[in-house]
Amino acid sequence: MKYYSTNKNTPEVSLKEAVVKGLAADNGLFMPERIGKFEPEFFETIDQLSFQEIAFEVALRFFGEDVEHEHLKEIVYDTLQFDCPVVKVTDKIYSLELFHGPTLAFKDVGARFMARLLNYFLEKKEQLVNVLVATSGDTGSAVANGFLGVEGIHVHVLYPKGKVSKIQEAQFTTLGQNITALEVEGTFDDCQHLVKTAFLDKELNEKVILTSANSINVARFLPQAFYYFNAYARLKESGVLEGKELVVSVPSGNFGNLTAGLIAAEMGLPVKQFIAANNANDVVFEYLETGKYNPRPSVETIANAMDVGAPSNFARILDLYDHSHQLISEKIKGFRYSDETIRKVLLEVYHETSYLCDPHGACGYQSLVEYLGGDQLGVFLETAHPAKFTETVEDVIGKGKVELPDKLAAFMKGEKQSIKLNKHYEDFRNYLLE
Numbered sequence: 477m478k479y480y481s482t483n484k485n486t487p488e489v490s491l492k493e494a495v496v497k498g499l500a501a502d503n504g505l506f507m508p509e510r511i512g513k514f515e516p517e518f519f520e521t522i523d524q525l526s527f528q529e530i531a532f533e534v535a536l537r538f539f540g541e542d543v544e545h546e547h548l549k550e551i552v553y554d555t556l557q558f559d560c561p562v563v564k565v566t567d568k569i570y571s572l573e574l575f576h577g578p579t580l581a582f583k584d585v586g587a588r589f590m591a592r593l594l595n596y597f598l599e600k601k602e603q604l605v606n607v608l609v610a611t612s613g614d615t616g617s618a619v620a621n622g623f624l625g626v627e628g629i630h631v632h633v634l635y636p637k638g639k640v641s642k643i644q645e646a647q648f649t650t651l652g653q654n655i656t657a658l659e660v661e662g663t664f665d666d667c668q669h670l671v672k673t674a675f676l677d678k679e680l681n682e683k684v685i686l687t688s689a690n691s692i693n694v695a696r697f698l699p700q701a702f703y704y705f706n707a708y709a710r711l712k713e714s715g716v717l718e719g720k721e722l723v724v725s726v727p728s729g730n731f732g733n734l735t736a737g738l739i740a741a742e743m744g745l746p747v748k749q750f751i752a753a754n755n756a757n758d759v760v761f762e763y764l765e766t767g768k769y770n771p772r773p774s775v776e777t778i779a780n781a782m783d784v785g786a787p788s789n790f791a792r793i794l795d796l797y798d799h800s801h802q803l804i805s806e807k808i809k810g811f812r813y814s815d816e817t818i819r820k821v822l823l824e825v826y827h828e829t830s831y832l833c834d835p836h837g838a839c840g841y842q843s844l845v846e847y848l849g850g851d852q853l854g855v856f857l858e859t860a861h862p863a864k865f866t867e868t869v870e871d872v873i874g875k876g877k878v879e880l881p882d883k884l885a886a887f888m889k890g891e892k893q894s895i896k897l898n899k900h901y902e903d904f905r906n907y908l909l910e
């Protein structure tokens with residue numbers, strides 16, 4: 477299958493090229509030329525399949541032409557070594573918990589899949605591939621853990637010294653093996669600038685193979701469709717979908733997760749309505765309301781993984797629906813929440829149902845409370861474990877109430893290893909050449 481650029485100013489490329497390059501030559505985002513559909517019958521018996529079996533069926537429709545099926549199956553099964561369960565919160569609202577992976581956030585699924593697919597494509601190569609990733613916290617940990625131990629690939633995580641939480645830092649500085657953490661004397665923007673400069677450095681790129689594991693990569697983005705199908709299957713299995721329409725709410729920042737859901741629906745998944753739940757960073761909300769798209773600098777909120785002022789995957793949403801504002805505003809309903817509301821909702825849900833949301837999930841939950849009609853059932857994506865935001869969450873529900881899961885505690889016990897770098901490009905360049 478070919479992949480085209482959303483900017484349509486460059487020739488289509490193979491899956492391998494799309495995965496290795498990440499971004500198209502005209503700075504557009506890659507999209508699959510076709511979206512494989514399921515027959516309606518598939519959904520009548522989908523509840524008899526396991527998560528891995530469902531994910532493999534979905535993966536076949538994206539990658540089946542380009543990856544040997546046995547290999548693809550291995551990649552899918554190896555990626556999904558943890559569950560994404562659907563948990564009841566109220567009679568009408570369920571939480572799709574995407575935090576059971578190694579770093580307790582949904583990005584684990586895409587990062588693990590991409591690492592394995594990249595490894596498949598590079599298998600016969602003799603030269604080491606360097607993955608560069610700049611992080612303000614969560615992306616670095618998902619990518620580092622996703623690629624941990626994958627042969628032929630070395631991951632370099634650049635992060636701003638003193639500006640990520642201790643838990644986040646432990647998740648990518650204690651791993652060793654093929655993961656190196658670079659502690660940069662500067663801000664997140666400085667880190668990102670170093671990475672971008674390296675990609676544009678022609679001479680450097682002749683000497684070393686560099687690639688990115690950015691969330692715009694098709695190999696990170698498309699596999700996120702897996703858990704939407706599984707959520708449907710598990711709800712059907714439990715009988716609660718009987719006579720009900722399904723509404724899915726996605727806490728959104730760069731809109732990759734939501735776009736994967738929209739693609740799942742294009743493949744036939746019976747979702748009546750998608751909701752984009754935002755924090756105060758509301759450019760897409762505004763677009764849905766007015767038809768005007770005005771990207772702007774992000775503002776800081778307590779749901780900080782959604783602090784995005786120019787969502788990269790918005791280009792994919794426009795492309796998917798031929799830039800039709802009418803169609804897009806039908807397909808996606810927008811909700812936005814202030815920090816004050818997020819805090820209030822977190823506390824209310826906790827008191828009324830004893831379910832503890834993280835600040836991102838709380839936005840999804842509240843949008844369902846406001847949107848759902850009589851014969852509808854809602855699922856919100858719980859995108860991270862509340863313990864990843866302990867400070868904020870305990871500030872709301874009380875000190876000492878958020879339990880640190882064993883997985884996170886284990887990271888905290890590891891020994892921190894990092895290489896210190898200043899923010900000057902020459903030093904980063906020399907490091908890469910060593």
Ligand SMILES: *Cc1c(COP(=O)(O)O)cnc(C)c1O
Pocket residue numbers: 581582583614727728729730731732733734781782836859860
């Ligand atoms: C990355 C992230 C988001 C935003 O997801 P997008 O795909 O960028 O919209 C939401 N919540 C958490 C916890 C995240 O880490």
